Structures are given as structure tokens and as C-alpha cells.
Amino acid sequence: MIHSARLQVSERKRSNYACELINNYKRNVMCSFTAIAAIAAVATVLMCIFAIVPNSSAFASTKSTDGLPPKGVIVTAFQQNWKSIAKECKRTYGPEGVSYVQVSPPQDHIRGKAWWTSYQPVSYNLNSKLGTEDEFKNMITTCRAAGVGIVVDAVINHTTGDSNKDTVGVGGSKYDAANQSYPDAGYTKDDFHQIDKDIYTYKDAQVVWNYRLVGLLDLDTSKSHVQKILGNYFAKLLKMGVAGFRVDATKHMCPEDVKGIKEAAAKAAGMKPENIWWMQETIGFPEQDPKIQPDQYVGTGEVDEFEYSYRLRNYFYGSIENLSHITDQLIPNKKAAIFVTNWDTERDNSTRVLTYKDGAKYELANAFMLAYPYGTPNIYSGYKFTQRDDGAPGATDTNIPDVKCGKNSQWQCTQRWTSIRGMIGFYNAVKGTKVTQWQDDNDNNIAFSRGNKGFLAINNTDKPKNVSYKTDLPDGEYCNVYASRKCSSTVTVNGGKVEITIPANSAIALHVKAVEHFGSTSTFSTVAMIVIVFAVLLIELALILCKK
Template sequence: CAGHAQTTPRTAFVHLLEWKWTDIAKECEAHLGPKGFAAVQVSPPNEHNWVSVGDGAPFPWWMRYQPVSYSLDRSRSGTRAEFVNMVQRCNAVGVGIYVDAVINHMSGGNGGTSSAGNGWGHHSYPRVPYGSNDFHQPVCGIGDADYRSDAGRVWGCELSGLQDLNTGSPYVQGKIADYLVDLANIGVKGFRVDAAKHISPGDLGAIISAVNGRLATKPYWYLEVIQADGEAVQPNQYFGLGDGLVNVLEFKYGSSVASKFSGRISELKTFGESWGLSPSSKGVAFIDNHDKQRGHGGGGTYMTYHWGAQYDLANVFMLAWPYGYPQVMSSYAFNNSGTLYDSSYGPPYNSDGSTKGPWDGGVTTPACLNQTRGGWVCEHRFRPIANMVGFRNATAANWTVNNWWDNGNNQIAFGRGDKGFVVINKEASTLSRSFQTGLPAGQYCDVIGGDVVNGVCGGNLVTVASGGMANITVAAFSAAAIHVNAKSGST
């Protein structure tokens, strides 16, 4: 026996907001699998309210957050058969599917038609079925003051007028568990729990335990508990759920990084738990998400692709820095100024409201990297972001930062032991310097500027001398990154 081959772990995932199942299947095979992504967070796959115009926008993205049933028969992303096909094809290339589970509430409003053409009414969802007993009564709305003073109302009243499920009831817990177990049996690997902050830890813990208890392999759980100082509900109240294995989305991560990218990135030297972030083993890190990038979910300053090269650099930092489990955002284009603010616009669409996907029309390369409204941005295909996923995977075994260097302002560099080294230049002039790296001597490919194809680097080569020194030149508002899985001349 020659021993077992070393497999590189997959340590970052992507949210493909509003992508269709057929397109995600292709993207797994064409890009996500080869680049080493661990998983895709998909938009809620269940039957949802169909909103033709909402908050002044055609076919708003947020209709997906108004469940009508747990049927997968038809959401805006496609059919159950397409969903199953996607899960199988993504799993086959090493990419898991994480489902955005909307289980705190059902729809807003008093009635309408669903994505599958079915009717529903206030507290009336015959396809689950749910009736008025299955909702928190008497109906109340969460007020701004409740967040500070009354956890019970945050959990038991309506968020934005969305009909709040009685998640303490065994019947409701059973219906939710059936839905999630169905998904796991299809092959889904994880769940983002939407609005988890609005479900009490007791109720959510019961649901997670019920699902875990019915499966041979526990899914990965990460909860949306938006942290704010002084509030009655805090993320650490949820840490013990699911035998202590659940994660939380760490909202301070992206806002902290944005504040340093607006000031001095050299101050990121100490970034992590000491800044008030959740323990690294608990946190999902992200620069922006579908809410924050368009001013939803409580607002706050987060970087988006609108920041241009600086956004790439923030993602390079996230993927190089050993904190948490990073989530890459992948968007469709939206305007964010003045009256053109597209905070509710849905994805690129056909006249009937169906999604016009990046892989539509039998193309061999998806219609990505289009930042004009009506286009798909696909940040996960920006080369610095895509290739830093490989960096994170290659450096996962060395969960420390060393050989830190900065210029006291907006140029930084650091290593990940003998596995990788990164330089980030957020200044308007070229950075050229001899750096101490921890890497073994050799020729490495700067993966920010090029891909390694058949062992040949398409970008700059970086030579590391014995002892680890390397001359590296980085253009203004750019970066350089080398790691042991992208050596030139290797196969």
C-alpha cells in the first residue's frame, strides 16, 4: 500500500443569489468544483408568494422570503426535478448545496397566488397545511424598541408583517422538520436558518435536534442572528444548539472590514475575536450579503462590487485571514444611487417574470461579469476571489498568521506558515519589496494575476529563495498571493 493521497479540504462557499437550479448545476461543473468551493447557498427552494411589483420594483428578490408551502414543485429558481438534478451534479464534483431555510414565518399580506400558481390567504396555507392555530396569537408586530427590551416580542411577533409561525408547537416543528429532512434526503448538505433571531433558541433547538435525529449525517447549520450591542437577543444564546455545532453569520465581520478599508487596513493586524466577533469556530465570515449590499436587514456600511478593486482586495483579505468559514457573495447588478436605488429589484428577468439566467441560451461560458442593471455580476468568477479560494484551501492546515508586514497605512502582507503568503496594496502607488515569507524555496504563481493551467502560470512568477525571501511587486489597488498548491512547473 502506497499510502493515501492527500486531499485538499474545501473551506469556502458562495451564495448564488437568485440563480436557477439548472444554472447552478452547470456552474458547479464548470467553475465551483474546479476552483475548490465547498458549497453553494441557494435561494429558498420552496413555493413562495409571487410578487409582480413590490416596493416599486418588478419581481422583487424578497418574494422568496415569503413562503407559501414547503413544496419544491416550483420556485422562481425551478422545479423539484431540476433541484434534485442540481444537488446530484454539484455533489458529484465536490460542491455541497446549502438551502436558505425560511421557517420563522410564512407570507406577508392577506392572500395571493404562489410561484406554483396556488392560492393562499392570511393564516391560511392549505398546501402545508397551516391554519390560524399554527401562528403566534394574538398577532403583534415587532417594534424598534422591542429589540432592546423584549426578546419575547422579537421571537413571537411579526417581522415586517410576515405571518409568524408558532414554532413552539409540535405540529409546526414537525412540518418544518419534514421539509428539512426531505432536503437532506435529496442530498442537501447544510441550512442557513433565515431570521433565526426571530425564533427562540428553545424552539429552534428543538427543530434542529428533530432534523439531526432523523439523519445519518448531520447537516451543517448556520443561523442568521444579526448581532447589535445592547439588544435582548444575542448570537451566543444560540451557540449551544445542535449539540453545540451550529454556526452563526458574523455580521460584524464585513462592517469591520469596511471601516478599515475606509481608513487604514494596517489596523487589521489584530482582527478577530478580540474585536468582539464570535469565536472563529462559530462564525461565518462575509464581506457583504444579499441584504447588506442593498441596505436591507438593518443597513450598515458593507463593501460591495460597487467598490471596484477595493472589493476584490477585501475578499482577498477574508480568504487569506484565518477566521471563520468564509462566504463569497455573488450578485446580479443593481444601481445604488439616488432614485435609481434598486434595493428591491429582482434578478434579470423575461417578460413573464421568469429568471433570465447566466447560462441561458446554450452558451459555453455564462453571461457573467456584467455590472449594468440586467446583468449578472458573478463576483465568484473575479479571478482574485476565485483563486483565493484555492489559497484558503491550501493554507487551511496552518491556522495562524506570521511574517506580518505593513507600512503603517494601506499596504499589508502576511503569511500562513509554510503554506502561503499574500500582499495587499490598497494605495495608489506600486509596492515593490523583498518580503520574508515562510514558504519553501521554489517558483510560485501569483494567483491574483493568473491561473495555473497544466502546470503553467498565466500571471507573474514569484521566486522564493532558500530562507524564504521573495521580491514581490504589486500594482496600485492590487494584490499578490502565492501558495503551495500553485507552483509553477508543478502538475
């Protein structure tokens, strides 16, 4: 009997032990399952966040196959100091996907408040009213870290007017213009064309190349000594990390001279000439000498296609139905540098181009430029002015203060405009695609797709327009990046069609990297918060189960 009782106790112990093993197994399974569920919930939120917030700065850091920097959006930060540009690279340019910032000439120059003082070099030392050499270097480093390259506006055709004698530039460089002596640059009288007359005709290339441009001493760029000095200047900038150049007044130099300068730069920098990104200011008019036309300079790099700007204004102040023909007979796509306006045209040709003073039409023209596949687009960010010579806001003879953007600021800060930010993202999203589904209604409205990556529709009238357009975009809910930054304005693509009312003088711009997966941004935030809270509760439960 005692033996039987002992057997029963032993059986119960074995049974209890087995139950405990089973319960421990269940707890471990539940612990593992709960932990995995929590991790999965958090991972889902993170994947969604990274899916809808693209790493835009990556666009500027990729390498092209031909040795040149990849094509991308440029913003011209006109007359903005180096400290301000460095800050803006971190705040706006990098995060918004701007590939390059074009800066005003960095070399030492004559004193004065006017903007054009930067375009009269006295040496190639990098101390100017825009900042010191150290600040310039820091700007390059800071912007590159943000995925943004620096393009330098280089003034190499001339120096200054001939009136100043024994004086110094903003950065302390000595010069004697009256005697054509610039010791800190390395120039003597022998380095200049000895013709003391201004250009009087553009129908003779020799006059354009050898006479003075508005009274400025004209360098003899055919001389090897001059080419070497200029080549060393370019090489210094390249070694600092500059991505490329906009060469001022290129048409005022013989194409062979420009080629020689670029070759000297390449030699000094240890590069191949074809691997230096070189954009050239070449204003072409058909009535001028064929030798100074833009197509004569494509052998050394891209050229500014001013005709593109002129046509944009004509279309937007007339009818935009034929905008698809805007590039007819222009410089080939890969050689064209384009813009809606720049600092010269907004002052000297305001009746031929669109500027900030044209309001909505200016924004629409910039949107089209960024949406239509032609050339290298350059967005101009300058400041408001009343007189042609007005310097930057707050400028003195030797200094330009920091840029301050805001409602009452004189700075335009174009790169921060909602439509511009949205269209920069559009440009990056549709790279490599062609125009498809071009449509116009013969009533100053157009629309087109960029393959299955993007869609733009423009209403260039003073009244709202109900539209129904075909698009190659996949069906779904898209953010209108032209009108809103946080996807507060959405557009539905259904059955390959967009049916919507476009406000007067406005646009809708949709692309595949701005898709409204979760409804509004606030809805996404709410869903994300709920998932995160649920994940935290699961983690707590997992800890309790795993401790038992």
C-alpha cells in the first residue's frame, strides 16, 4: 500500500513536471511571438517613413559615366555670402534635392555697394565682400556634406575700368588700373589688348574679342602667360572641391582662347579638359557675327541658351499651347544651360524675360522649365531692387550681410517657395523619362506626362479651369507638389485620367515619389503613433512573459 502511494506521488510529480514544461514552452512561444510582433510593428512604421521621405541629397553625390558631375538642378545664389550659402545647404538645398549652387565671383574685386563690383577682378585671391577664403572653403565642405556641389561664376575676360590709380581691392590686393598693373594677379600692361575703345559693333568678332566691354580693361587671353594665370585660378578652385564653372562674358573671347584657358586649368589641376564642367555665357543674336554665336563655343562646354528665356516669356504672355516646340532650333539638349532669368536679364532685358515682378507667370515658367526635359536648369535666387545698380540688401563697399529670408525681406529666397521646392522634387523624380501624352485645349491650358513617373498641368489663364487629362501615371492618390509641401492638396488618378479644377494662373504637379499612401500627412502621423503605442505595449507584454 505504501508502495502504491509512492507510485501515485511519483506519477503526479512527473505529470506536474510535464505540465510545467508545456507551460514554459507556451510562454516562450508567446514571448517570442510578442517580441517579433513588436519589432515588426516598429519596422513597418520605419519603412513607411523612409518610403515617403526620399533621400534627395543623394542626387548630387552620384557620379556620371563621362567624368563630369551628373546633371541636376542649379540654384544661383546671387550676391549671397559664403556663410549664408553654407547654412542654406544644410537647411534647404540638401534636403530639397538641389544638386548645385552657383555662387557669385569669389575673387578679390573693386570696392563698392553695386552688385557689378564683383565682376571687376583685381586679383584671384579669395577674399571679397562675400567672405574670406576660409569661409569659402567651409562653404564648399558644408555643402558637399549636404550633397550639394558649388559652381563658381568666373570672370576671366577683363579686370577693371582704367580710372583707379594705386588702390586696393576689398580683399587687400593692390592694383594700378591707370597703368594697367595688377601685381597680385600677375598682370602687367603687356597682358592687355592695347585698344582703349569700347566695343562699338557686334557684327565684327575681332572688335568683340579685342575691344573693351563697357570700359573694362580687356585681357589678351591669347597669351600663354594670361592663360596660365587663369588656369591656375581654376585649378585652385577645383582642388578646393568646386564642382564646375559658369564662365562670364565668354563670347568676348575667341573660342580658341577659351579652349587654351580650359586646357591650362586641366593641366594645373591634373585633369582632362573634358572632365571640367564648363558653362559659358554666350548671348546670341542672329544679326551678330556668326563667329560669336553660342554654337561656336559648344566645343568647350555647355552654353547659356538665352533664347529659351525669351521664348518662355513670349509663350506665357501669349498662349502656351505650342510650348512643346520651345526647343526647336535651339542648342542641343546636352549642351544647353537654361534659366527663366538671371541678374543681367532681369535688369537689362526685363521686357524680354520673366522675373519675380511677373508673379504667377514667373512661377509657372520655372515649373515648366523643371518639368520639361531640356538642358541644365538654373533657378535664380536674387533680391528685390528698384535701380539697376542696387547692391544686395544691407551691402556696404566691403561687405554683404547674411541673407535673411522672410515675408518682409528684400531677398527673394526663391529656393524656399512652395512651387519651386515641389518642382525640384519633380525634376529629380522623373529623370530619364520622356514627354508623353502632350495635351492642350486651345485655351491656354496644357498638360503632359513624363512617362509613368510624373504629370504636369498648367492653367495660364485668369480663371479656374475644369480639366480632364490623360496621364501615364499609375492610378492612385498623389500630392500636388506645386501647391503644397505637406500633401495638404491631393489629386486622384483614376483609369489613367486626371479630372480636377485647376485654379487661375496655377498648376498641378504629380510624381511617383509623392504618393499619398495614408491619406493626409496628419492621418499618417496618427496611424504611426497608434502603431508605435501598440508596439510598446507588445514589448511590455513580452518582457512580462519572458521573465516568468
